[in-house]
Amino acid sequence: NAGVTQTPKFQVLKTGQSMTLQCAQDMNHEYMSWYRQDPGMGLRLIHYSVGAGITDQGEVPNGYNVSRSTTEDFPLRLLSAAPSQTSVYFCASNSGLNSYNEQFFGPGTRLTVL
Amino acid sequence: AQTVTQSQPEMSVQEAETVTLSCTYDTSESDYYLFWYKQPPSRQMILVIRQEAYKQQNATENRFSVNFQKAAKSFSLKISDSQLGDAAMYFCAYRSDLNSGGSNYKLTFGKGTLLTVNP
Numbered sequence: 001n002a003g004v005t006q007t008p009k010f011q012v013l014k015t016g017q018s019m020t021l022q023c024a025q026d027m028n029h030e031y032m033s034w035y036r037q038d039p040g041m042g043l044r045l046i047h048y049s050v051g052a053g054i055t056d057q058g059e060v061p062n063g064y065n066v067s068r069s070t071t072e073d074f075p076l077r078l079l080s081a082a083p084s085q086t087s088v089y090f091c092a093s094n095s096g097l098n099s100y101n102e103q104f105f106g107p108g109t110r111l112t113v114l
Numbered sequence: 115a116q117t118v119t120q121s122q123p124e125m126s127v128q129e130a131e132t133v134t135l136s137c138t139y140d141t142s143e144s145d146y147y148l149f150w151y152k153q154p155p156s157r158q159m160i161l162v163i164r165q166e167a168y169k170q171q172n173a174t175e176n177r178f179s180v181n182f183q184k185a186a187k188s189f190s191l192k193i194s195d196s197q198l199g200d201a202a203m204y205f206c207a208y209r210s211d212l213n214s215g216g217s218n219y220k221l222t223f224g225k226g227t228l229l230t231v232n233p
Contacts, residue, residue: 031218042118042205042223043159050218058220088157096217103221105159 001026004106006091012112013081021076021109023091031094032074033103036060036087043090049074081113116141116208120224127196128232134181135191135227137206143167147209149221150180150191154202162204165189193229201231 007022025032030051035043035058045058049068063085065077074093078085091106117140127133139148150162165173165182172180177197181190193200203226212218 033220035221040123040225042207042225043221044223045220048212048218048220050213056212090159092159094219100164101217101219102161102164103219108157110157 003027004091004093004104006106006109008109009107010110012114014114015082017081018077018079019081021089021111023074023076023106024072025093025104026072027093027095027104028071029093029095030071031096032068033058033092034066034074034076035090035092037090038087046076083113085111086113087111116210116222118206118208118222118224120206120227122227123225124228124230126230126232129196129198131196132192132194133196133229135204135229137189137191137224139187139189139208141187141208148182148189149207149209151205151207152202153205163191196231198231198233201229203228
């Protein structure tokens with residue numbers, strides 16, 4: 001299993017540009033999440049999904065859109081990038097099947113908005 | 115809302131020595147999970163150890179152990195026989211269930227403690 005994969009690893013955008021951060025998992029997990037990590041901070045939840053076709057907002061959803069058309073993929077869209085969205089973005093997934101229900105994280109995408 | 119506080123932005127330890135990283139949290143729930151994650155320079159988030167609040171016994175994973183004080187809402191991580199590979203940012207995290215049964219949840223993280231291991 002590749003686990004949770006994210007592309008790209010690095011990205012530089014100009015203010016106002018749009019882009020999609022890709023996330024995929026091959027563990028057949030129902031639950032997927034996007035977090036952002038700002039300097040000197042822990043991760044904060046942006047959006048999450050409880051299955052294909054179902055998404056919801058986390059703590060810091062403004063400026064981001066998500067969709068979940070398949071179990072495997074959970075892309076994060078920035079419609080009009082702003083410097084405040086400069087951050088490292090992590091995708092995570094978990095099965096929901098047992099009490100441990102560990103969240104597995106991808107390697108992250110470092111995004112810089114100029 | 116739950117909050118997680120790590121009061122030590124940086125810590126250092128000599129190789130082979132023991133170090134303790136502190137974490138406190140605030141919650142009104144009686145049953146929950148706590149975690150320590152390690153983030154090396156590669157940025158990968160690696161689960162180090164977990165603790166279920168209803169368990170009295172402190173969790174242990176090889177050289178890593180926790181001191182869980184539920185009444186004090188304290189959850190410290192002890193690393194014994196520190197190794198150079200332990201150098202990383204360490205995050206304490208609290209699990210908040212987003213549905214009953216806990217199949218879906220979010221993690222609330224502290225700001226992290228940067229651990230340096232000196233040879």
